[in-house]
Amino acid sequence: MNNNAQKFQEDAARICADSTHRQIIGTALDKYAQGRDKKIAEFQNWEQARESAAQIKQEGLDDMEALLRTLTKKLTKRGTHVYRAPTGADACRIVLNILKQNGAKTMVKSKSMTSEEIHLNEALEKEGYRPIESDLGEFIVQLRQEPPYHIVFPAMHLTRYQISDLFQDKLGSEPTENPEELTMIARKNLRREYVQADVGFTGANFAVAETGMISVTENEGNSRLSASLPKIMITLIGIEKVVPRMQDLSLLLPMLATVGAAQSISCYNTLYSGPRQPDECDGPEEYHVILLDNGRSRLAKDSTFREILRCIRCGSCINVCPIYRNVGGHAYNATYPGPIGSVLMPRLFDLQTYKHLSFACSLCGACRDMCPVKINLPHLLLKNREAASTTQPKFFEKLAFKAMSLLFNKPFFWKWGKRMGWIGQKFHPLIEGSVIDPAQCWTATRKAPKLKWKSFKDLWKKHSK
């Protein structure tokens, strides 16, 4: 077992046992699930919506390079600077160059998981720049100097009391238990930053090739501010986010809001095609769009795994995952947690470093059933497991599986096995929890139900006579 896998197991065990944490996450996820189901029910045909959305995104992938060329051409024509960054380090360098050339110091950021993926903040801080997260959840976790807990709800693991303490400590604000007052404290602090910032930075949800536009979805309005006030605007977007037509958004945007945040549609869905135009009164003088590859074009050529690039980062697979619900967002120690992350992290980065995540899955299939673009996540997790296993199974493991197959295939052995279990269980308390207990790894944290001498089948036979 490598260090990452061991750390994951330790963190997961520790967090699972934290009942306060479980309660916070459980409440948040349950609240989300109720709202989401109501919004799904508003669609006239949700299953067809998933089918069409998967088709649109697949079309985008199949034709990705041609669509990116059209996108680039159209954006450039409107005065946008478009870059293609092969790696995360390249993208960081491009951002740094833009800041340097313009003598910029501060950069206000709106939410971008892609920037988390390439560790942009660290790269900027190392060079003495100050990136300020402006999405409320991101602002909170940045103050705590920790990564986002969830790709859509970064501060889901915190209570209002913890946030109040944090604001008192870092911003010198008065204590309050009111989420509205807490939000206003952040708003006031960030407004100051917005008015002064040299650069506004945003992530993106889609790129429309047909019209050459970047589509940004948000609720707070911080991306709109990033795109309005500073003199320079930068957008970082993964190349897999390109879709063919503007009309595709009329389906994708309500779906993203429905499963992402239990809304019919997000508050602001904005299309950007360039910097301030001659007939406009404000907006950035320069607009820079960075198209990030970072392993995506390699993945697009992989016939098994390419479907993972359909992902629209709604987080719905994370929200329904029983593992995530128990171990939480930080145990994964990965930019993208939950099912999507467990497939994506080993594929975008290093298989050996992240392979253990593919085993953090009960193969229940809830993620596949919820995915708005119909990615078969459990199948891909199995494929990851297959690719990751470098050793043959142990002799003892093989023997155990042989015995199990015998037990399941012959009714006589099954019956005999049950009786042996009944007898064996009588003696179990003598060794329970000790090193010689063969069931130790199960009974350490749970209690086995008592086996009965007479099975359901026996009783059925007796009573149906």
Next chain:
Amino acid sequence: MNMNTAPGFKEILSHAETEYQAMIRQFAVKSAELTTRFFHLFGVEEVVRTLKTLAIQEKWKSLASHHTTLTHSLVDSLNLPALWTDSGYATEELEKVDASITLCDAMIAQTGSLFINSRTCGGRALSILPPHHIVLATPEQLLPDLPTAYQHMQDKYKDNYPSMMSLVTGPSRTGDIERILVLGAHGPRKLTVILVEKLS
């Protein structure tokens, strides 16, 4: 208008009214859910009265807008200092106003949304920086659903799009603290939509 694009989306998405009065009712219902204030008014006089009431209720000291015949006559009758973004402005000044008044491209009954843009709605900041955004719309701008709205924007601007087009649905919001809804995260805390009939 070309209604043949995106076959099927209309049958997949949530139900949308298509008849004018029904669209108004649906927009009103959606607005109530979103906490958007929605007024359906007749003639400029009614709009002036409504805005005056809002100005008194919310104690407006100044407001911002962009140059059009309609906004001029409304702002003039309010007798408040006004900032006109399309004449050039300082961010600090716009940050201080109590409300902004803009036009829009479209109103969408299905979702209670509006389309605004950076060219004909006073720029990018006017509709996001002030705490109360008031949108004026006319009857022909009321559209049934999202596919029609995107088609409308494509037909209207063809290959000469404004640099920003925003689909706005309700006032700015966040649920980042314990998933509890708070209005006015970064953008306007209040959104008012006024559909005006019989303008002339």
